[in-house]
Amino acid sequence: MTSDTYFCDTYSQLLAGQLSGIKRLDLSGGLKEFPREIFSLADSLEVLNLSGNQLTELPADLHRLHRLKVIFCSDNLFSELPIALGRCPSLDTLGFKANQIQSVEAAALPERLRWLILTDNALEALPTEIGNRPALQKLMLAGNRLQKLPADLAKCSNLELVRIAANRLTTFPACLLDLPKLAWLAFSGNPFSAPVDANQAPASIIPELAWESLQLGKVLGEGASGVIHEGRVRQHGNGGQRVAIKIFKGDITSDGRPSDEMDACLAAGKHAHLIGALAKISHHPLGLHGLVMPLLNETYQALAQPPSLDSCTRDIYDSGLAISAESAAKMIKAASAALTHLHKQGLSHGDLYAHNLLVDPTGNALLSDFGAASRTSALEPGALAAVLRFENRALRILIEEITSRCANVGELSELLA
Known part of the structure; x- marks a missing residue:
């Protein structure tokens, strides 16, 4: 079934009142207006995906979708984050990637906000009030025009993952320095992170x-x-x-x-x-x-799957996964050694997760994916210390996850001693 066929079938079912009771609705097919028929799903709908349309606004009474937890409106034509979002009582995840958003009003941020995606917009500032969203765990702002972050973001003590790459930040945001739970940070492509000598040739030129x-x-x-x-x-x-x-x-x-x-x-x-x-x-x-x-041997597989909507910042492991002490020790040592090497090269990884750790059945492990990596050589000492602290927290989380799935923790401790 093609995506166009799926859209037509789903849209027809919605109009005919045949989707009663569903928890997730996906409609991507060039919509220019919000279909009012969606309100007929108010007693069940939890995830609404309207990405890939031509929407410019959402209805003022969106809060009638009182069970709605997640809304995706990426690849639309929004120029501002809709105020209506802030009145939705259960909403905690907003995805508005690749729109034309220039401004965000405080009133557009739901009280339960946990995950905010504003990647690839034209955003120049965030409201100070974002610091009053204590549940915020994941903040994705890459590819905007931000020159600073609000100081009150320092109050978001549950913030664990931040993406601020490809903005216009001239200094490392002080509001991030002391966040107690931050573990995954990407900040490349900002003036403050540019190498001191931008013309410095690498040790070896990649062909x-x-x-x-x-x-x-x-x-x-x-x-x-x-x-x-x-x-x-x-x-x-x-x-x-x-x-x-x-x-x-x-x-x-x-x-x-x-x-x-x-x-x-x-x-x-x-x-x-x-x-x-x-x-x-x-x-x-x-x-x-x-x-x-x-090309790796096919025996290498990701140790886990990326986070889900529910887990937010935590990877998803196979429920039956049991790791031998020997394999667990090899994985932990490999991840630690790879991270130490990157730090010595003036880099942070930014995404040290089990889903980026490829392992074989005997525990041999390789760290992959430099998508969130950033240069650290231009950072001031305080910022550098903070970034290394974030990286080490990510490593501790990974070690804890591996250890919790180890068949013999006592033997693992001996192997790591």
């Missing part, structure tokens, strides 16, 4: 491969910044080298700019527990960025 020399295969995985395919580098006389090919989704991702990710991948250099890059891709027919990377 380029023309798109025409690559053969794309099946999809291996997809993250916030791009899609990874199996592929080959075409060579005369044989089938070519098998590689992994990452194609970035656009100029701005949830974490920042693809160009900054490629820069971090280059600056990281080689390490036994990092997945680096073999080459940059040039001459893509659509002008997209891309990287050619080593």
Whole structure:
């Protein structure tokens, strides 16, 4: 079934009153107005996805959807965050990526706000009142025009993940320095994070491969910044080298700019527990960025899945996962060594999660994905200390998650001693 067919079928069912009792509704098909029929679902609807339309406003009585927890309106035409959102009693997650939002009024922020996505807009400021949303855990602001963050953001003591890459921040935001739970921060592409010597040549120059020399295969995985395919580098006389090919989704991702990710991948250099890059891709027919990377053995799999709407900032593990003490020790040591290496290279990872740790059945582990990585060499000492503290908190969380799934914690402790 195509997306257009799905939209037509779902929209027809909505108009006919055939969706009574549903908890999630997805409508993406060029809508220019909010369908009033959605209010007939008020007693059950919890997740409303209206992304990929042409909406410019939401109805003032949106609060009638009294059970609504999550609303996605990405890829629409909003120029401001709708005030109606702030009156929704159960709403805690707002997704308004890739609109034209220039301003956010305090009244548009629900009292229960937990997760705010305003990536890739034209936002120049946030309201001071965002500090009065104590449940806020996840704040995604990459790709805007922010020159500062409100000081009251320091009051958001539950904030754990922040994305402020690709903005216009000239100094590291002081409001982030002492947040007690912050663990995942991306800040590349701001004036304050630019290398002191922007023209400094890296130790080794990554080669380029023309798109025409690559053969794309099946999809291996997809993250916030791009899609990874199996592929080959075409060579005369044989089938070519098998590689992994990452194609970035656009100029701005949830974490920042693809160009900054490629820069971090280059600056990281080689390490036994990092997945680096073999080459940059040039001459893509659509002008997209891309990287050619080593193709891992199929036995390597992500240790967990990314966070869900409910878990917000915590990865989702297989409920039956049991890790041997030996494997757990290898994973922990690998993650720790990779992170230490990055810090020595003047980088933060920004996304140290189990879903970015690829492991094989014996516990061999590789840290992947530089989408949220940032250069730290230009940071003032206080900011650098804070960033390293955030990174170490992410590492502690990962270690705790691995340890909680270890079959023999006592043996693990001995192996890590």
